[in-house]
Amino acid sequence: MVHVHSTFWSGAREGFTVFLPLSVGLVPWALVMGMAMAGVGFTPLQAMGMNVLVFAGTAQLGTLPLIAAEAPLWLILTTALALNLRFVIFSAAIAPGFRGVPMPARWVSGFLLTDGVFAVCLDKMLTVDDPRWRLGYYLAPAVWSWVLWQGFALIGVFASGILPKQWSLEFMATIALIVLLVPMAKVRPMLLAAVVGGLSATLLRNMPLRLGVVAGIVAGIAAGFAAEHWEHRSKPT
Amino acid sequence: MTYDASLWIIFILLGLCTLLPRGSFIVLGNRVTLPGALQRALRYAPAAALAAIVVPDVLLVGGELAPFNPKLAAAIAAVTATLLWRNPWLPFIAGMAALHAARLLAGV
Numbered sequence: 001m002v003h004v005h006s007t008f009w010s011g012a013r014e015g016f017t018v019f020l021p022l023s024v025g026l027v028p029w030a031l032v033m034g035m036a037m038a039g040v041g042f043t044p045l046q047a048m049g050m051n052v053l054v055f056a057g058t059a060q061l062g063t064l065p066l067i068a069a070e071a072p073l074w075l076i077l078t079t080a081l082a083l084n085l086r087f088v089i090f091s092a093a094i095a096p097g098f099r100g101v102p103m104p105a106r107w108v109s110g111f112l113l114t115d116g117v118f119a120v121c122l123d124k125m126l127t128v129d130d131p132r133w134r135l136g137y138y139l140a141p142a143v144w145s146w147v148l149w150q151g152f153a154l155i156g157v158f159a160s161g162i163l164p165k166q167w168s169l170e171f172m173a174t175i176a177l178i179v180l181l182v183p184m185a186k187v188r189p190m191l192l193a194a195v196v197g198g199l200s201a202t203l204l205r206n207m208p209l210r211l212g213v214v215a216g217i218v219a220g221i222a223a224g225f226a227a228e229h230w231e232h233r234s235k236p237t
Numbered sequence: 238m239t240y241d242a243s244l245w246i247i248f249i250l251l252g253l254c255t256l257l258p259r260g261s262f263i264v265l266g267n268r269v270t271l272p273g274a275l276q277r278a279l280r281y282a283p284a285a286a287l288a289a290i291v292v293p294d295v296l297l298v299g300g301e302l303a304p305f306n307p308k309l310a311a312a313i314a315a316v317t318a319t320l321l322w323r324n325p326w327l328p329f330i331a332g333m334a335a336l337h338a339a340r341l342l343a344g345v
Contacts, residue, residue: 042244053248059251062286067240076247080254082282084255084258085282088262090259092270168336171336178315179325180283181288182316184287185284200289205297220285224284
């Protein structure tokens, strides 16, 4: 039995070693997440409930203002889906790395897929043969991310109770979204998608049911896609 | 502000809105693939969605356009810090400092 599982653990050890230094970046996110959830008035139980069930920083931060403003459910869910669409692409890219891995482990792996884990694991997942080694290499960083995310969010939830209201710590959630957005917008079509999406949502703010957010997202996607086409035509490769 | 039990239904549905995109191809395996054009278009969804939330938040005060307001100053500071330095804490420090400095200057 021991040697059957040993390739899993050697994969896990290697994945963890590679991911550990990068995982420090999760700490401020998780702290801000905890503070933001407490900032909109969640109890510690509600905050940690959201953190465990949703486990997606961007979708959590993005939907918090909508939940706090009592926006309609469909708008909250549409926004979360839009923010999570990148995972469909990540999932498709990394899927070949799960050949030979049993179904239950695939569901767990899917639930734990994050931007950082995807970036760190993709290469080895596609090149190593042994499915047990691959699963270990993937799950160690993924589980570690989950542990850090829950632990520091909990600290954030309680930290925000000690800090005074007039510090406006809830604005840290907006800053967190900005920090996510800026590196994305370094490519020109992506910048255009963001500018068009943001300005449309601002101009359409008076649409009923906060439809302006969805209209802004659709306009942004269309603008980015159109810009990509246009760039390709102007300089053929 | 307090929330009722429906908050938990929102959390569960949000959890599904995360699990399904993440799990999709990992669970289905290589049997299904997305059309290339759709894949490329979907790449713009996160940036568009983030901007659609952030930009109105920093440009509007009480539902009206306010091109000069402390939140916008804070956003500019956060963007600058993100572009110039790699330190993950700095955008938060710069942004919150700018927010409070601008409020002091504006006397709000």
